[in-house]
Amino acid sequence: MSYFSTLDISASGMEVQKIRLDTVALNLANVNTTRGVDGRPYQPLKVVIGEKVPSQFDSTLSIYQQSLRGPEVVDISPTGASPKLVYKPEHPDANEDGLVAFPDINPVSEMVDLLEATRAYEANVRAVNAAKTMALRALEIGEG
Template sequence: MDYRSAFAISAAGMNLEKTRLDVTALNLANMHTTVGPDGKLFQPSRVVASLRAVNFGQQFDNLLTSTNLMLPMAKIETMEVAPRVIHDPGHPDADKNGNVSLPGVNHLNEMINMMSALRAYEANVVAMNAAKVMAQRALDIGATS
């Protein structure tokens, strides 16, 4: 039996969730950044997961033959969100009215994304460990016969 596909699927899932966590950390870290190196306001990003586009027949054949796994692919997109404006006349980046534009990072949504990525990562670890145990048991059965 070949357990490599189970390991590859779990590894791809862990990689996707790690990317989601990295992007969330970046958004949270820049939540109060007023000016980036390019002089513009930081725009938060998000991870969009997708599969390769194949029709249902190809997907079914792939599942039966395990020759082409349907692994998630991550794409990082910049979100176009309105900035948060706060009144802080003493801030060096305040406009003439004393308002400062901050990135439109939603702290609550980012925390939810972080917890979701963590739980999905843990689920992929459990799946990989289950495949590892199954492979080990298969080796144990083969050794005793």
């Protein structure tokens, strides 16, 4: 495995974690959104992660060398969770029974996801730095 493939895998991991962070931030920002552009409560999103699909060139090349692939975002889709109904008759979006439909977002679990994505991003940064250090040390072998 070359240093470049290590960097590529870590870079794709950092990209996936950045998308996870953005999605969690979007969910947290809309925790009290009762009406979106479609008139319905905000639907929380989830990120589906899978293995990066190689290009045709990469798959042809993998015949001759071992090919490692990093993660990629396969889909960002709504969770399908039903909105939670809260009794607030004074709210402008309340129905005839005084219930308001809020998105079913648990801020605590979203914060856990946020921390997990942050730690995974940091781990990928450390892997990039380690690969960079190893490459520099390898260049120093012939010196002196």
